[in-house]
Amino acid sequence: MKALELHDLKADDRLRLTFKGALNPRVALNRELKPFIRALEEYADEWMPDVISGKKQVQYSSPALWKELEEQRSERTTVGYLYRTKWPALEMSLRLWFPPRPPELDLMLTVQPLSFFAETERCQRFVEMVRAWASCYPVTYAAAHSQADDQLSGAPDFGRDEKTARRDGFDKIYEVSWLNVFGPKLVETVGRERMLSTPAHRVEELPNGSVLLVTWPTAADFASDEAREAQARAHAHLRPDLDFDTLLRTLRERSAALAPVEPRFHPDVAPLLSRVVDSVALHERQRKIAEFNAYQPPEPDEWLPAGSALPPDLDAPVRARAHYSDLAEHLVALLHSKVPSVFDATPESLTDVDFHFWQEEFPRIFERKHINAHAVPAIGAYLGEVLVRHLGGQWIPRRKLEETQVLVGRRVWLPFLRASRYMRSCQSLLDFSLTQLYRVAERHRA
Structure with a gap:
């Protein structure tokens, strides 16, 4: 029973609900939670949870949830x-x-992909679930919206410093999401009559004085121009001090920032750049794709024609080759827990290593003397071993590591020189990636 965890999945936009509702301290907790569980089980349908994760994973049931x-x-x-x-x-x-x-009942609910909520009926069921919860557990403010667009909006601080945001919370209407529940205090701040007259897809006063507001029939369509106009109209109505045209322009800019960009990465580094793109925040992905589409890594020059290879200058080449193998094992020892594929020493493991060092910002975090003394030799040896194992390369030992070569076809490659350049900076991890050098060496091995 393997749960799908979002951090393990390819990044895609999601529907995120944040909900904080008051609990009644005079009611036994098992009775107080019954309306929550009842609404979840009635309305969740195709995205209903089937696993509860704690000390161990168990199949979902309301008794199992209560036990957890x-x-x-x-x-x-x-x-x-x-x-x-x-x-x-x-x-x-x-x-x-x-x-x-x-x-308090504090809920964070995220469903991926957002496109799952392109159907009107499915969105209506989601709204009815939130309506049921908000009717039972009074909120100050609750909202459901695209996670990527939420990030672009500046939520939850909206430009305030953390201390101020924590103190004041959602004390006025900073943003209007696809689905909103405004608590009684916020409703009175705006004016109940004004709140209830908001131009929106659905506006409903709840029994506890809260107001449910839905801007558009479907959540997945939030970035369409029609949905943005509806969002801006609602926001301008609730905040007459804000200008409709300015609000709409900002929303359209956010839609443009989220518009899908087709990846057209340089083929030699495409596996690495794809991993990098998948790791950045959702709202930054399309900008990063466009940036990488224009990116051209420097052509590797850590090579010599085979006829110009430096001859071995060590008396014991067998011992030298064993030394390179030992150095490569140092990289395995360093990374094996976080990069399991490093054991395999394959072209794919080179990309995993590249991505790990980039994600960890390794050249920035660690002291330069340790990088030069330990990381660079280990990385160079590991790269050389992959060239030997998968491209039929042959080590040509030299006293100076940076002069040590691997003969592949009509070229000799300098893996330690590449590793030294690779570890100069975080940008160098992309400019001098192990992935790219292997790809180029592979093309020229004949």
Whole structure:
């Protein structure tokens, strides 16, 4: 029973719901949570959680969820994590807070992909679920929207410093999402009559004085021009101090920033750049793709024609080759827990190594003297070993590591020189990637 966890999946936009609702401290917790579980099971349908993850994973059921919350309970809080084993992916954290803090149901719910919510009926069911929760657990503010667009909006701080944002929370309407629940205090701040007259797809007053507002029939269509106009109209109505045209222009700029860009990466580094793109924040992905489409890595020049190869200058070449193998093992020892494929010493493992060093910002984080003394020799030897194993290369030992060569076809390659350039900076990890050198060497081996 393997749960689909979002951090393991290829990055794609998601529908994210943030919901913090008050609990009634005078009601037993198992009774207080029944409306929450009932609405989840009634409306979730195709994205219903089927796994509860704690000390161990168990199949979802309401008794199992309750048991997990009881087992995880401390004096002030308890938490349960729910997932799915099938597409679409779900990540759901349900945290309950107890006195002396104000009793609260704190929910973060994320479904991937956002495109799953392109159907009107499915979106209506999602809205009905949130409506049921907001009717039972009064909120200050709750919202569901594209995660990528949320990131572009500046949520949740909206330009405020962290201390101010934490103190004031959603004290006024900074943003209008696809789905919104405005608590009674926020409604009174805006004016109940004004709130209820908002031009939107759905506006409904809830029994506890909150107001449910949905800007557009479907969540997945949030970036269309029609949906953006509806979003801007609603926001300008609720905040008459803001200009509609300015709001709409900002929303259109966000839509443009999120518009899909077709990857056209340089083929020699495409495997690495694709990994880098998948690792950046959702709202930055399209910009990064466009940047990498224009990127041309320097052509590797860490080679000599075979006829110009430097001759071996060591008396014991067999011992030297064993030394290179030992150095390569140092890289395996360094990375094996985070990059398991490093054991394989394949072309694919070179890309995994490239990505790991880039993600860890290795040249920036670690001291230069240690990089030069330990990392560079290990990386150079590892690259050389992959050239030997997979391209039929032959080591040509030299006293100076940077002069050590690997003969492949009509060229000799200088893996230690490449490793030295590779480790100069974080940008150098891309400009002098191990992936690229291998690809070029592979093309020229004949």
